[in-house]
Amino acid sequence: MKTRWILFPAGLALLFSGCATMDAVTGQKTQNFYSLRQDVEIGSQVYGQTVAEMRKQGIPVNTDRRRLAQLQEMVRRIGAVSNLPDLPYEVALIQTNVVNAMAAPGGKIMVYEGLWDPKEGLVRDEDEIAAVLAHEIAHVNARHSTEAMTRQMLPNLLFLGGSIIAQANDRDDIAAALGGVFVLYNGIWVTRYSRTDEFEADRIGMMYMARAGYDPRAAVRIWERAEQRRTGNDPASSIFSTHPPGMQRVQNLRAHLPSALAAYETSAYRRTQ
Template identity: 30%
Template structure:
């Protein structure tokens, strides 16, 4: 007897029961895992990370990270209140830490737990550069990108099960080829573009957040140009990467700057 995976039925379930609308974008996105499950795990992982790494405190750089983080958080609160969702952040537990590490990186866990590595500070240079980074990372958290990646992973696994069932009566060689093709295809044409879209979305929302927080969004362009220079041109081609190319990033940010300034003006923040 042939076995078929019920893709249509499963897809209907996903898009009726596994989606959520984000108040900042108005877009529906995958939400197969609830934040009520994700946040506690993220908070625990963050606590463990801080215990296992050197947290920098009491320095001007550490104070700057906290200052910028608070301003970005307040900008998010203003924006969400203005669009009618003042309680959206009620389960977030904001924390901003500078960690001694040469990596040129920063991240924000689901629920508002932020880490900035000392290695990125020479690239950020000033508060506006740091606001570019932290606005981007906070945007990931506000847009529930972690939740969406987990949900996409579940769908990818479900697809693998479907492929396995579809070729279950074929030869072992055919099964192996089918699974290899599915793995490569779902990564190249599914997960990687999905991740790049998240990065671009976080760039745009992060630009608006930094503007509302009082930082000129024009500072984002030279920051990403410096990031491009810091990478030494070693990044893989965009279609093989989880991130947009630096050229694409700079082009998009330049295009979005007027919109960010216009949004900030609604809150009394005007840039000359």
């Protein structure tokens, strides 16, 4: 199995404590066993295999060309104003009613169709989807996945394996297939980011979306809505399992809103719209 080699560096990470690299976003020293090139290699490999496996299992991927083109353009715009604009950013649209989005290291992003609904969705308009994409791109730039893999053994990251199925309840065959795919790759896609990483991705993501000409107030709106909706029994597949809502999160976003709004006001993208 091709992904096995990933396990070895993760294990070896425990033996190496001096793997300091510089964070492209903060300029601070961080511990990461992997190089940026390895982020791209791991992410590309897992992304390609996940999409291929989903298609093999009959899960529709990228069949809505219009929406895919829209997402691609948004990811291109946000990636271009990020700290690592040269990464091979790519987005896949997984067409099930799961409410989630996720990123693999190196710039590969998956968005589930269920995330976005103009009336009832957690995400309702283009600024709001930009907030989600920018948050994922922020995780990629800050290299949170491979940092987490460095900190922990990969088996810990497999915690959610197989549980990403509960929400795809309109088609049982798709739900089962999704579960199968994520037993294989969940460790890469669904990193349980630390609270610190989440707050950092919120802060950085809000700045990225603003620079790309999307209204950063949308980020606050999503998490206020999420906080109102919180029921305590969300399925493990939902965005709430990987991105817990909370008033602290909303407050953190509000605290950074003035600087993001300033970036939004002067965004070159916004002026040309």
